Amino acid sequence: MASKKAAQESLTLSSVLDLNEASVLHGKLTELRGRNLKIDASQVERLGAQCVQIIVAAARAWQADKKAFVVEKSSDAFEKTLQLIGLDPNQLTAKEN
């Protein structure tokens, strides 16, 4: 999932991000901590609130680390679910500085 490329990492999210996937996602993000990260959410077909929690917490952590955290591509389902649960996509972004 993650490809090494200088300081820029990318992570493609699984198509189903439900309860079963929450710990897996948390684990993957933990491994990528401290590096600039591009998220590809274009494959996401189902997104549960717990995985959203993880992504939001990760965005905050990356912000605190002053590393970039960008959702580069996202599927309709991903965006709609964020809207549905009342989140602004900007809350999932952290800037490198």
Place this chain on the structure above:
Amino acid sequence: MDMNEIKEIFFQECEEQLAELESGLLKLNDGDRDPETVNAVFRAVHSIKGGAGAFGLDDLVAFAHVFETTLDCVRSNRLEPTQDVLKVMLKSADVLADLTNAARDGGYVDEARSRSLVKELEALANGEVPAPAAKASDPVLAPAAPAPTDDGGFQPIPFSFDSFDEGEAAEDGQTYEISFRPRRELYTKGNEAALLLRDLSRIGEMSINCDAGSLPEFDKMDPEEAYFGWTIQLTTAKSEDDIRAVFEFAEWDCDLEIKAQEASATDDELPMIPVPFDLAALDEGDAASEAAPPANAAASEVVAAAETATSVSKMAAAAARVEKKEAAAASASATAAAQNAAAAAAAGQTIRVDLDRVDRLINLVGELVINQAMLSQSVIENDTTGTSSINMGLEELQQLTREIQDSVMAIRAQPVKPVFQRMSRIVREVADMVGKSIRLVTEGENTEVDKTVIDKLAEPLTHMIRNAVDHGIETPEKREAAGKDPEGTIKLTAKHRSGRIVIELVDDGAGINRERVRQKAIDNDLIAADANLTDEEIDNLIFAPGFSTADKISDISGRGVGMDVVKRSIQALGGRISISSRPGHGSTFTMSLPLTLAVLDGMVVTVAGQTLVVPLTAIVETLQPEASSIHSFGANQRLISIRNSFCPLVDVGRILNFRSSQANPVEGVALLVESEGGGQRALMVDAIQGQRQVVIKSLEANYTHVPGIAAATILGDGRVALILDVDAVVAASRGQSLKPEMSLAATG
């Protein structure tokens, strides 16, 4: 236990609930107005809906919800359960059963029928709130759908599921402030906050604020904990109950507060993000993701165990909720509470056991019986005094073995009710197809019989019921012309009679047209044109292979299989079938079947040096023929005179080709047996060894079918003895009328 097993349990429970549902509806149809009957029917549909919701079976949930809404109207006396209403409900029960089967193993569902029933149910529901659980793609009620009731007491109010997609017209709706904070259990029990919010968005216009304040730092968070909470402003025409219904299966696992607001207070207190939803896109996404297997299958496997545990608790919780809800709804009625208590007590007294385990136990007990018989035999052979303590101990052992065997058999015994209920659906459907009005009356449906027998009974019974509806009962016009009730009646009864189960199928139709049957038999070369047959013999011709009196092949019963197939199925079960018919008054089919296919009480006899077992149920009496009572008849037929009547003598050894010439009757014993047609035959055997219970071992499974032999068994001395197929032997001895059985004599 994996997820599939839990699902399987759910489907087993569905079967029970569907049976409850049908029997309740039939009771209502018969004029029963006991509120508890209505409650039981409602409970059945509600339980199916609850379980289906837990497994994400959306089609089933959607249909059950609409059905339940209509039943609720009946429960609250807003809808009179007239015959017409019940007709729709019975059909809905059939569709619910189809949907359950489809969810279980991909069975066929007539979607057009399901859609039209949804419409009818909605019409009946008298404008009750539409289902939040129903899918947006569900059908829309035709504005002018006529309410199929005859009481004229209410007008149907059409409603549309489409409104969910467009967002409710909220001008005259009420605004609610909903505070929803899931707890961890909500997720672990398989619910998903995002889906609940989506359902909520469908019943009105919604703006939402996500409270992420309690979200801890990334490395301190528990990925499976619930941190988010929501405050929602929902403007809807629906009631608070409808909003609560969205959280129906999650209410116990979240903090939920719903407050009705003044319209002016909207939007001021919290910074809301108004969310214009494109629900269609979301639905598509869902559908796609449900169809596609989870990408990370391995991860899913890891969590499967946890999921399993939580699903069980969820199912239990759902069941408990159903009961709670029921109790609340009927709080005024002490009987309902008592019923719940009784149901709970009954539930505590039963366990579900895999059939394989029971079968293994039965096999082992069978072996025990054989072993015990062998032990007895060797003790008898070695103990000449016959009074030793070993001998007495053996007798006790024999008694105990017998009791164990009876108890084990009782485990497999099941009431015939499920099969009978299936028949009522067939009567309904076939009667509808052929435009007849027919009532099925069942009696003795709690009569118990071995499960194997029940399983194998459904097919022949279905065929006979179809025949009765299609050919037996006349059209309403003909019935009226004949001075009969335009509604025909088919009566299905079961009872125990001398160690067998007797199932009777009685119709009040036209009876068998003997002239036509006879002519058909002559045309088909089954009998000679000048054959002199009794009425009974003519009636029995319908069981002859290739016989069909239907002038035109119909979809219903003319499927190329006739009553001969029914007869063969019944015979394969060790049963007999007979018919009696009165022209103008109807026909009666009588089936007599063994209670179990595992053991049989038999008479052990010797024929030409071979040991055979004759089923005891077939034997009327045994006698030692005297030379004076034997009379020759024709070339090689013999008759025995018993109490002033003559009975054909059948030499079993000759029929089975154990010997080439007929034995001398005076040297043997005659077993008087009842044949399927009702007549008696005297079977000649050489000697009677004794009477004992034998364990049936299938000959087909272990060797191959042998004409005239039903099965085999293992005797105490370890030898294999064949169990005689009495009916086949009698038929083979009978002569010319039935060809396949004739070949038995030649090949046997």
